[in-house]
């Protein structure tokens with residue numbers, strides 16, 4: 001893949017070329033408009049990094065040059081100016097039909113630059129819609145769940161389902177790479193959303209079995225909203241799986257798909273009338289947010305991560321969050337902040353009136369079987385101090401574990417609300433078997449096949465084992481139970 005850097009500062013150009021080359025890109029830099037225009041005309045690269053201050057000309061003018069050439073590659077915008085200039089340039093570029101990959105503030109952080117190049121490189125090998133459909137059919141997709149909570153009082157409000165693709169050869173492919181591919185083809189994005197609805201209902205059943213009955217949110221592509229069949233289709237899935245419609249929220253990012261407001265409104269209204277919740281995702285980044293908000297029957301508003309991230313450092317972001325909170329309250333909509341990464345951000349958001357929080361500070365997205373044990377640990381953990389974050393997201397310090405409460409057995413019984421004492425002698429033989437296969441690196445799907453169990457049943461066994469062990473992920477469970485599990489496997493008396 002080729003990269004062209006256009007910066008009038010030759011030293012910066014050289015620095016970017018060096019980073020790009022070591023990331024595996026074929027990179028070159030120019031410092032003058034004529035040379036830039038010549039390359040764009042004769043041999044356009046897949047990626048362009050463009051500075052906005054260029055001495056003889058400016059980046060905005062160069063955006064027009066690119067648009068006139070119908071440049072379709074990825075664009076990285078850079079500027080040492082106010083971030084607002086970058087934001088404006090980004091909008092302008094999007095308006096001109098250019099594809100802005102990211103904006104980088106100067107001085108440029110090497111790490112951010114490398115990450116951008118890596119992302120673009122893997123996107124360069126992006127799959128076809130057909131391959132995405134195959135992945136759905138081959139069970140390569142799964143859902144992770146990220147909690148949305150209030151801290152005062154400490155309560156799980158709902159869980160957002162986020163799709164994951166574990167490609168057998170490449171490994172995990174981020175949704176940011178394959179969703180745009182799926183969205184290129186109506187049949188593929190429909191198949192994907194259909195799969196997500198079905199998987200969410202199954203996860204709801206697993207959680208209900210484990211005593212967690214909170215609503216779930218799923219992400220729906222705005223492109224799905226052209227299909228008038230969706231409301232009935234989703235309702236059928238819910239009814240079949242025994243999930244109340246009010247327990248499903250559909251998160252939709254405002255996009256150009258909203259340009260067909262009559263059809264979109266019909267689909268959204270029918271979803272709402274069937275009892276589902278509707279959230280507008282990434283609020284504040286769309287182009288006609290206020291109009292959309294007035295016209296469409298949304299019940300919830302999710303403040304975009306970009307405002308949340310710098311709410312403590314930027315007066316503008318603080319003002320925006322404050323107005324969004326006011327807007328939501330006046331329109332009787334609930335309001336969620338996502339991308340909450342620090343205690344300071346959470347505190348300030350709460351001060352500004354945002355009660356529902358989502359982000360790495362609370363929890364990373366996790367497989368469904370981790371949720372009950374995570375919930376138990378989180379509920380009984382005192383407010384996490386920044387210095388403790390690393391420990392709190394992996395496993396609780398032993399001192400926090402209460403001694404009481406009988407550990408759950410496999411099957412119908414539910415995990416107690418607090419993590420029981422970690423005690424491998426309390427694991428059922430089935431849970432030990434499941435954990436042992438997990439330790440061998442088997443996926444849930446493989447464990448199910450090996451033990452001739454339903455996938456949901458395996459997830460329930462894993463969830464119960466995690467709760468018994470007082471951990472909420474596979475690695476910690478294996479680490480904590482490992483030797484005991486193995487010795488118990490070889491000592492039949494011990495399993496009872």
Ligand code: C2E
Pocket residue numbers: 146161162163174175176179196218219220221251253281282338339340341358359360361365
């Ligand atoms: P989103 O709906 O805005 O989801 C939030 C994204 O932010 C997720 O990325 C999540 O993992 C990430 N995130 C959560 N907390 C934090 C935090 O504290 N810091 C940071 N830096 N990131 C955080 P993910 O899972 O990669 O998903 C990216 C996007 O892909 C989603 O953004 C959503 O638009 C889309 N997506 C995910 N799953 C689905 C799906 O099932 N269907 C559709 N149509 N879109 C989906």
Ligand code: CA
Pocket residue numbers: 160219251281
């Ligand atoms: Ca979302």
Ligand code: CA
Pocket residue numbers: 281282302304305338
């Ligand atoms: Ca979002």
